[in-house]
Amino acid sequence: MKKEYIIYKLSESIKSTAKIDNELFTLFGVKRGLRNEDGTGVLVGLTKIGNVVGYERIPGGGLQPIPGKLFYRGLDVEDIAHAVMQERRFGFEEVAYLLLSGGLPDKEELASFRELINENMPLEQKVKMNILDLEGNNIMNILARSVLEMYTYDANPDDTSRDNLMRQSIELISKFPTIIAYAYNILRHATFGLSLHIRHPKEELSIAENFLYMLKKEYTDLEARTLDLLLIIHAEHGGGNNSTFTVRVTSSTGTDTYSSIAAGIGSLKGPLHGGANIQVVDMFNHLKEHIHDWTNVKEIDTYLNRILNKEAYNKTGLIYGIGHAVYTISDPRAILLKEMARELAKEKGREEEFNFLELLEERSIECFNKFKGAGGKKVCSNVDFYSGFVYEMIGLPQEIYTPLFAMSRIVGWSAHRIEELNFEGKRIIRPAYKNVLEVQEYIPISERI
CATH class of the missing domain: 1.10.230.10 (Cytochrome P450-Terp, domain 2)
Incomplete structure (x- = not known):
């Protein structure tokens, strides 16, 4: 029997095996997509990191639409962004510190944190060479593979202590811009035959500035500050968005940071989420x-x-x-x-x-x-x-639109992973699925037609 026919037959079987009558979801009270009937998300956890507000409940159980608000550690993101914009400075590093620690840094703490980020931004030679060798034209896929590769070069990859989790988080936040910029420059060289530029990040630049420098070298101050704002507003969006929930689900198993973050990247890559x-x-x-x-x-x-x-x-x-x-x-x-x-x-x-x-x-x-x-x-x-x-x-190419989302959201992912692994009474996340197929009788292979 030809392989193509087997694939076809298996594919055709999906028409019946994957079909479940819609009324059964109502009968068993299943919250499809973890959504309530009014469209709100099913409450599955508690967090102190981010809060997304778009409505309020009114007496009787209805929902009242209200102007949207986004909070990072209890602070209104609009207040954070407007302060940064009015002072014409770069604020993504400040937001990263806030989300990781739970509080705003003072000037000395922020300066030290920026220095730490910049120290970790260059890639190890082995990781750099690995990116050069990776084939493919999807940078999200290359990013995920690069993150998994970082496991190999980490002296304590499976250690989930607080100190080690924070070290890994800072290294990932620092290295995402470099991986993405290098991956795109390699893609444009391999696919479009353009010159290959690998620029090393500069210690005196912000994350937004360094990314633009590594990607295209020339940029205006307004371009860099606009990218910084984009990074700020994409850094976190509550524990219920698909990629962050993916990171929390995988983290609840006790798996390593790199496996969990790679799973988050896979979720964000989906067109219904990050694209x-x-x-x-x-x-x-x-x-x-x-x-x-x-x-x-x-x-x-x-x-x-x-x-x-x-x-x-x-x-x-x-x-x-x-x-x-x-x-x-x-x-x-x-x-x-x-x-x-x-x-x-x-x-x-x-x-x-x-x-x-x-x-x-x-x-x-x-x-x-x-x-x-x-x-x-x-x-x-x-x-x-x-x-x-x-x-x-x-002046950014479409190939890096979704990777840029990941470059920002790695901060929120890291904060949620740390929280998931450090609250008291933690448990593996394990929801239930109701099986709606009747018990079948096994037929010996000699009797099957």
Whole structure:
């Protein structure tokens, strides 16, 4: 029997073996996707790290939409970001210290932490050579393999003591920018035949500046500060987002840091989690071509309604960058990024495109709400609506959009792993699945037709 036929037959069997009647989920009270019927997440844990707020409960059990808030260790991210933006400084390292330690550093502590980050940013020669040898055009995959490779060169890879966990976290936070920058430069050389540049990080630069230097050498101050803001707002988003929950689930088994973080990278790589900003960029480019007057509300609304009715663009009925699992009235990350996007668009001479994107945001929300009707969930733009456009203006290639997400979120992953392994009464995370298949009788192979 040919191998191709066996694969085909096994594949065809999935049609029946993977089918479960929808009514059974209701019958057994299963929270599909760990979601309650009102769309909120099932409460599965407690944390002191991040908090995502998009609604409040009202008497009677209903949900009241409220302006979105994101808190890092109890501090409003908007307050952190605005302080950094007003002082025209780099704040990602400060946020990393806050999320790892639970408190803000003073000037001396922050200076020492920055120095520690910069000391750990260069790659060991063996790791560097390994990246040069890795084949493939997906940098998230190369990042995951590089993280797993770091296990080999760690003298105490399986040690889960507090000191060792913190050391590993700092090394990962420090090395992610270098791995990603090197991986892309190798990709552009191998795939596009361009010159290969491997630049060593500089001790006096911030993480955002060093990344841009290693990636493309030349950058403006506004580009670096905008990237720094992107890193700040993506650093943490509560314990329930898929990649962070993946890190907590794997950490609860007691596995090593590198295996757990590689699992988180695998989760973030999925298009339903980390790749949405690329879809927004693709949709925006499509709309720029198919909407002739970028200021005409009627023309914009007509085309957006065609998208919602699955008649235009990719015919999925989705307007990418609109809607969020938690945020309802507003996504605070989108608001912050929009401020920097406006400023960056002026520097790059792309104000007309920014104004069009801003109008698309307004009209998309309005059209979506009308399309869903009065009983539909209230939606807002999410951070992905502007992030892809911002990456593009900075001059970053699409191949690193999702890796940049990981470069930031490694901070939140590390903080949650440390918390998971250090609270009293910790237990392996082990939810249940209800088996809905009846018991079968085993048939001897001689009697099978």
